[in-house]
Amino acid sequence: IPVIVPRASKSSSPSRALVSRLVCTAIRTTKVVAVIQNRYDGSVNFYRGWKQYEDGFGSMEGEFWLGLKKIHELTYSKKYELLVLLDDWEGNRAVAKYSRFLVAGPEEKYTLKSVGSYTGTAGNSLSGQVGMKFSTLDAKNDVYKTGNCAVQFEGAWWYSACHGANLNGLYVKGAVTTYANMMCWKTFKGFNYGLKRSRMLIRPVD
Numbered sequence: 143i144p145v146i147v148p149r150a151s152k153s154s155s156p157s158r159a160l161v162s163r164l165v166c167t168a169i170r171t172t173k174v175v176a177v178i179q180n181r182y183d184g185s186v187n188f189y190r191g192w193k194q195y196e197d198g199f200g201s202m203e204g205e206f207w208l209g210l211k212k213i214h215e216l217t218y219s220k221k222y223e224l225l226v227l228l229d230d231w232e233g234n235r236a237v238a239k240y241s242r243f244l245v246a247g248p249e250e251k252y253t254l255k256s257v258g259s260y261t262g263t264a265g266n267s268l269s270g271q272v273g274m275k276f277s278t279l280d281a282k283n284d285v286y287k288t289g290n291c292a293v294q295f296e297g298a299w300w301y302s303a304c305h306g307a308n309l310n311g312l313y314v315k316g317a318v319t320t321y322a323n324m325m326c327w328k329t330f331k332g333f334n335y336g337l338k339r340s341r342m343l344i345r346p347v348d
Contacts (some may be wrong), residue, residue: 176216178208179342181325182229184313188297192281195298196248207310210252210276213344214245222344224257226309227332228264229339231316234265236330243344251275251283254300265329267306276301296323309340 172238181188186205198209216222224243228236242258277281277292277299281335286290286302291301297311306328314324314336324336331337 160298175343175345176208177341178213179206179309179340181205181309181313181341182339188310189279189312190298192278195276195278196252210245211248214247214252216344217244218247220346221348223347225341225343225345226262226264226268226327227339227341227343228327230335231338232332236262236327238262238264238266238268238327238330240268241347251281263330264327267328267330270306271300271302274302277301293303294323297325309342314335 165284165310180200182205182240184205186200188205188207190199196210196291198207198212200206222243223272224238224240226238228238237313238260239262240257240260242256244255244257246253246255254271255273257268257272260269274285277283277290279292279298282290282292284303286294286301286303291304292298295301295304295308295311297308299308299310301306305322308322308324308326310323311326314320315338317335319334322333325340326333326335326337327340
C-alpha cells in the first residue's frame with residue numbers, strides 16, 4: 143500500500159495548515175495511509191472504462207487510480223476514514239475529511255455505502271453520492287434518466303443524476319466555460335473550474 147508523506151508548507155493559510163495537520167496526524171500513527179487516487183499534472187487519462195477502474199491504472203510514482211477491487215477489499219477489512227486533498231491553481235489547498243468510507247463489492251457495482259460525517263475546509267461535495275453505484279463511460283449505473291453521467295461529464299464516479307464532485311473528470315487548468323466535466327469539487331471552486339491537484343487517502347481508524 144502506498145504511503146504519502148506531506149512536504150512542509152510555507153503557506154500560513156488556515157486551509158493549508160489544516161491539511162498539513164490532518165495528514166501529519168495520520169502519518170504519525172502506526173496505521174498505514176493508503177492513497178487511492180492521485181492526480182496533479184494530467185499525464186494519465188482518467189476517462190476510461192469499467193475494467194480499468196475495477197483493476198486500477200497508472201503508476202504509484204505518478205498519477206493513478208488504485209482500483210475499485212482493492213478499495214472495496216480495504217474498506218471492508220476494517221473501518222476507514224477518507225481524506226480528500228484539493229489544490230487550486232492560485233496556491234490554495236482544501237481538505238474534506240469523512241469519518242467512515244465504505245465501498246461495496248462487484249455484486250453491488252461498488253456502491254458507495256457510507257462516507258460518515260464530514261469535517262474540513264473544502265465543503266461537503268460527496269455525501270450526496272452515498273448509495274450510488276460506480277459508473278464509467280461503458281457502464282451506466284447512475285439514476286440519470288435522460289443520459290449517461292460518465293459520458294456527459296467525461297469521468298467515472300459514484301454518479302447519481304449527476305454529481306457534486308467529479309475528481310476523475312478531465313484535467314483542465316483553472317476557470318473554464320465548460321460545465322462540471324473537469325476535475326472539480328462543487329463546494330471548492332465550483333463547477334466551472336478545473337483543479338490542479340486531487341488526492342484521495344484512506345486510513346484505518348478505531
